[in-house]
Amino acid sequence: MELQLSTPALLFSAITLLMLAFTNRFLAIASLIRGLHKNYMDAPDKEMIVDQIHNLRKRLTLIKNMQLFGVFSFLLCIVCMYLLFHGFIEAANWVFVGSMGSLLIALALSLIEIQISTKALNLELKDMEEVFNNRSSGLDFIFKKETKKDEK
Template sequence: MELQLSTPALLFSAITLMMLAFTNRFLAIASLIRGLHKKYLENPEENLLIDQIQNLKRRLSLIKWMQVCGMISFLLCVLCMFFIYIQAELAAATIFIMSMFTLLVSLGISLIEVLISTKALNLEIQDMEEAFNRRSGGGFWFKK
């Protein structure tokens, strides 16, 4: 199979959109961390805040690695195009495979981060359920 210049170029739009999504996730997490920091300073003993802060710290680290792998994938695509241009077929094919692999790693990390983010939302829901049950005397439960 001959690798054409348009093949790695097709990944440009996918990688760019993926990086935009990762950046949006990073900005959302940064906003959450700033809000939790303010709440934590007001009440440092609240266990829910401590759990959320640990969760966000882990998610922030995963987002960093998602972005790093995405950028490496993008750089490898550009490098692959260069090797196609100078007609170094074997090097181009090897670099293209490496680019696809780093893209796959980035997506895998993204999946893990999404799973962790749902855990954070469940902490919020659990806290609301407990608060509601305390106020209502335990007579009403949220549907599971």
């Protein structure tokens, strides 16, 4: 199969959308960190806040690496197009493979970050479930229909 100039160009829109999603995740985490920092300053010994801070630090590192590999994939696509334009087909093929590999790594890191963010949400739910467990059994009371007393 011969690599054409339009092939790496097709990745531009996909990589750009991924970078936008990665940046949105970064901005959301930055906001969470600022809020947790304020909560931590009010109650520094609260274990859940400390766990969330550790969790956000891992996620921040993953997002930074996701962005790094996304940008590297984008740059390799540009180099690939340059090589194709100048007729260096074999080198362009290898650079394109590198670009796809970099994109694959960025997506794998994204999957890991999603798993960690789910863990963070479970920490929040665990804290709330303790309150709900004192009132009833789990979160089931939300779905139970209230019966009216003294119906005639």
